[in-house]
């Protein structure tokens with residue numbers, strides 16, 4: 448096994464482990480990052496080869512890059528000693544290649560003059576190849592970690608590493624700019640943040656040729672994120688206005704066009720998830736979604752509570768046709784309990800996903816009465832991640848489940864049925880001032 452060092456972005460540190468483990472698992476690579484410390488932006492990992500490092504990092508949103516580790520130290524003196532001790536045998540392999548040096552710094556910076564001095568201090572590497580700033584064969588990177596306390600600018604790094612760049616991530620290739628909602632043609636009040644949509648798809652193990660379904664698709668934020676990773680995207684939403692969009696040039700389809708991923712768009716249907724019309728033998732590899740919690744959108748299902756009213760509706764005739772059988776009929780909708788919807792979602796996933804398929808969905812919780820046992824569970828789905836994005840008084844959690852085989856029997860619970868989250872909307876609008884009963 449060889450040592451590599453990963454440099455992380457300063458974003459959602461508690462999601463990093465899930466993202467990298469999911470990407471490694473997707474590629475069938477063994478990766479142990481249980482030692483990851485969320486406060487540390489650098490992480491040393493052991494992998495078999497560069498190919499594994501490349502595969503794990505290239506799609507990552509929360510990591511910036513991965514480097515073959517040549518040495519480390521807390522001062523440049525220690526670093527040089529370590530590089531010469533542990534990596535001398537590598538120097539010869541890179542003697543003639545074109546190369547350049549790069550700096551990856553955390554909480555610090557270097558002037559050009561300082562950078563040149565540091566580069567000079569590596570002269571013992573004795574590389575003879577040309578220095579090429581554009582497209583060199585190899586990039587050697589100096590990674591520096593500074594510690595800042597108070598308002599003082601840190602001048603001396605506390606940790607240093609030196610390595611060969613193996614792979615920069617999708618984040619470093621500006622994927623966040625590309626999918627930024629500010630630049631997206633069709634968005635709405637429910638559109639989901641681009642960065643976390645992409646992270647959700649990575650943790651959901653979306654991949655080329657895999658079918659991804661968002662049953663509460665809204666403006667299609669997860670669908671375009673899934674297509675970015677090669678997924679074939681199918682969405683549905685009860686609200687026909689969402690699916691129709693604002694115009695022919697401003698709808699879910701046009702977003703795919705904008706990102707040049709039209710071939711990855713299967714379709715978006717107007718459909719009540721609880722009356723699902725997707726053929727039962729249609730294989731869905733990943734389900735990724737942000738179900739309706741009643742904060743920015745209503746939670747409704749097709750149906751009518753009053754049977755007499757329903758019977759009266761069925762008698763309405765328009766142009767000699769029964770109104771409810773006409774194409775332009777808009778079915779009535781009724782309110783539904785969130786706990787029931789989540790139960791439907793888990794049942795659907797347990798039934799439709801293949802073994803190993805993933806369900807990833809977001810769920811809000813009030814911080815003062817959250818309890819893990821309230822999270823919905825299904826006996827055929829293993830809850831592998833419960834990742835929290837914390838706001839002031841509430842959080843939203845990305846819950847990720849893996850469909851297990853016949854020999855797996857987990858717990859079936861729906862703590863939401865008993866209490867708590869059904870009050871989430873009410874408590875949200877009251878600023879969480881009263882505890883739920």
Ligand SMILES: C[S@@+](CC[C@H](N)C(=O)[O-])C[C@H]1O[C@@H](n2cnc3c(N)ncnc32)[C@H](O)[C@@H]1O
Pocket residue numbers: 635637638639662663664665666667668669683684685686689718719720721736737738739740744745746747748749
């Ligand atoms: C939180 S929003 C999801 C937003 C979406 N992620 C986006 O990018 O815009 C929830 C969506 O669920 C839809 N919805 C509500 N009840 C539904 C149901 N029974 N079946 C399908 N969709 C439903 C709403 O119309 C809304 O668009």
